[in-house]
Amino acid sequence: MLSRLARPAAVLCRGLATSAQNNAKVAVLGASGGIGQPLSLLLKNSPLVSRLTLYDIAHTPGVAADLSHIETRANVKGFLGPEQLPECLKGCDVVVIPAGVPRKPGMTRDDLFNTNASIVATLTTACAKHCPEAMICIISNPVNSTIPITSEVFKKHGVYNPNRIFGVTTLDIVRANTFVAELKGLDPARVSVPVIGGHAGKTIIPLISQCTPKVDFPQDQLEKLTGRIQEAGTEVVKAKAGAGSATLSMAYAGARFVFSLVDAMNGKEGVIECSFVRSEETESPYFSTPLLLGKNGIEKNLGIGKITPFEEKMVAEAMAELKASIKKGEDFAKNFK
């Protein structure tokens, strides 16, 4: 069976007829990194993408030369260093940003703030100037702060559109689907668990009660499963023992999100993904919930829906941390020059 990732993008695309529908111009900023390289490979492999521009402060000529030999139609070009960034962004429909340092054992995502906040602010400033209409997908952590930073940067430049700025939390959904499938002996490609809230520890809130197909767990197993989903990133950080955090599964998740977005931009109906976005669904000004995507980004926020008292408690307990991380990002962006 085709995976979720292969489904929208079809299989390999030799001889694929080009149509006006499949002409997404996508930029990856941080393209030489652990996430950036496999993500760029998956994007290059998709018939949805016609132009792939790769930016980093190192190694992009090599990554681009390598990818450009693959027999798919996306035109690949590498851009190196800040003076080449504007050219990388011009005309882009979608910009994906996995630039920045990853966690090492013992670190929280918030520990990355000092380095990654300015990287994200710098890159999104360039996006606001050179492709203000593009969909901006931020992977760089801490996502709970880097999305508010991006919003503030776009506001500063007078080009803010909350329907086009996304915190990529798809890996939490991918993990939840996989872990539920493992426990229940299901095909993971057929499991769908919404994950709401934010993208750090207790702010990651899987809604197992809304899983399709419907699954039931005794409370102790439910709590263990929920904890594993929340700490799955740390599981990878520990296993990599200092060599970084999730890269391959994140590349898969990032590509899944971009393909959903591009499908929706191309007019496909009923495309739903969870993402950390500007939100009025709770008292937190940014919050992830399932979103109906469309030609212009978020078409409709589908909200939290019916949840259990256990899930309600998690939402309530996430609020303080979410609001603090959001404020930290907003304060940083206000002082960023």
Ligand SMILES: NC(=O)c1ccc[n+]([C@@H]2O[C@H](COP(=O)([O-])OP(=O)(O)OC[C@H]3O[C@@H](n4cnc5c(N)ncnc54)[C@H](O)[C@@H]3O)[C@@H](O)[C@H]2O)c1
């Ligand atoms: N959203 C998620 O679910 C999720 C999951 C895993 C990792 N992450 C985050 O993704 C980020 C990248 O992780 P990684 O493992 O690929 O790290 P990495 O160190 O392997 O790669 C980062 C890349 O960013 C580049 N970079 C640094 N500063 C830059 C700048 N100013 N402009 C352009 N590029 C720059 C580096 O040269 C490097 O190639 C980290 O912040 C990590 O925490 C997010």
